[in-house]
Amino acid sequence: MGQVSLVDVSKRFALRIKNEVKTVNALSSVNMDIKDGEIAVLIGPSGCGKTTALRIAMGLETASQGRVVVDGRVVTGCGYDRGLVFQHAELLPWLSALENVMFGLEMKGMRGAELRDTAMRYLELVGLADSADRRPHQLSGGMKQRVGIARALAIDPSVLLMDEPFGALDAQTREGLQGELLDIHTRTKKTILFVTHDLDEAVLLADRVIVMRRGTIQETIDINLPRPRGDLGALRGSAEFAEARYRIWRALHEIPETTH
């Protein structure tokens, strides 16, 4: 099972600007249900609250109101039922790629040969078995992020939460990793909540795109492209892709559907 829901989640905080206290509504009554095995993409302009929503789902931030439900249980704080892939990988620089993957497993209580083998298996899953002994500074940006994905997947969470993981990569590396993520998803059937501001990325990856604006959900759009997605290059050029992309574009720009 791998389900995560935000139920009526709001996040408010007070900001003091020139001695005036202002309440900022980062999120207002956000509801979302991420179903088992699907890839849901949160998209929106910066400051729309998509990262805040993800961090609340992860338990790194607390909601001012509302609750997070994972597999039917209300959760507070972080847990091994959720794995987070950070925006900039955030590998521990003093550990090798393998040790970085082992770190999460150790925290979960795994020891001995099983620990090493499991970590190695996940490095293989992201195609980095040959670089197991490299330190983060000896890895490229794309490789670092793959270690980040392996580290999050290794603890076998119900849900994988990804916070703009490919945003800082160059276009070619990004395309490669998008394809790999889809492969990994096909193989592991993990539920994924993915935050991005990249329209193409949203269409390529998602079963459902959740468009956010100013702390609320603007629209939820189903992407009916076939799975597996196959040749991503060809998919990008297809009419279905363009149509789905345009629908999200309109939602992002608040153009009502009726003018279609």
Add this chain to the structure above:
Amino acid sequence: MTERTNVMAIQNLPSSATENVVEPPKRREMPGWMITAISVVVLIGAWQLFGRDINPVFGSYPSAIAVAGWNLLISGDLLTALMSSLQSFLAGYSLAIVVGVPLGLIIGRSRVLENAVGVYITAGNAMPLVAFVPLLVLWFGLGFTVKAAIVFLMSMFPICINTWSGVRAVPKTLIEVGKSFVAPNSVILRRIVLPATLPYIMTGIKLAVGRAVVAMVIAEFFTAISGLGGIIINSANNFDTATMFVPIFLLMILATLLNGLVGLIERRVAPWQFELSDRE
């Protein structure tokens, strides 16, 4: 004009030769240690040359200092003084590390402690701790203990402050990596904060070497006159300037060696720091 001729030259080469062009090896640069050695030799040579003209009460020169050093060595005084100094130095300095590092770590991680205790650390680091020496003598007497205490007091603050500011510089996201794997605070401190802070800790430990050496000499001046500081004071009182320079040089060499040693340890325990930065 030259560019054009170069182009011509390349065009005239047979194609197989252009494919096999290998960059010529870089001209070998003088190694860094050799530059340092030349600098030291030149300085000592100049001192030897011009130092002889100075009245031996007001100054000295390398060969006279070497002779005085040899005499101190064969009389056994130098070794006895060195051992006595090293004892109080090592005791105070290691205690400063043992106390300063954990203190800096917990101050940096706790908002309450940072505000409650941090102010004393900052103040202690800024104030002239020498002023406490008479009080410390009242507490600990004139022997080994008071010397170790003075060394401890003067070297603990830079270690603690560096550790503390290192903890504050740990990226929040690295802490969140620990949190996302449900690591308890103690584990985050040990497995994430401590290694991330190591470069700062080592810098503090290096800075403290100089402070600890100064503290040791001050202690030997103001408490029971003994050790290397004792030789300095006694020979100065006898206008034996050449002998006075011997422990000064010995201390200088010791402090430099210790600094180098800490640097080596730093490369062992925090190698990623050096692999990250490259300098021409």
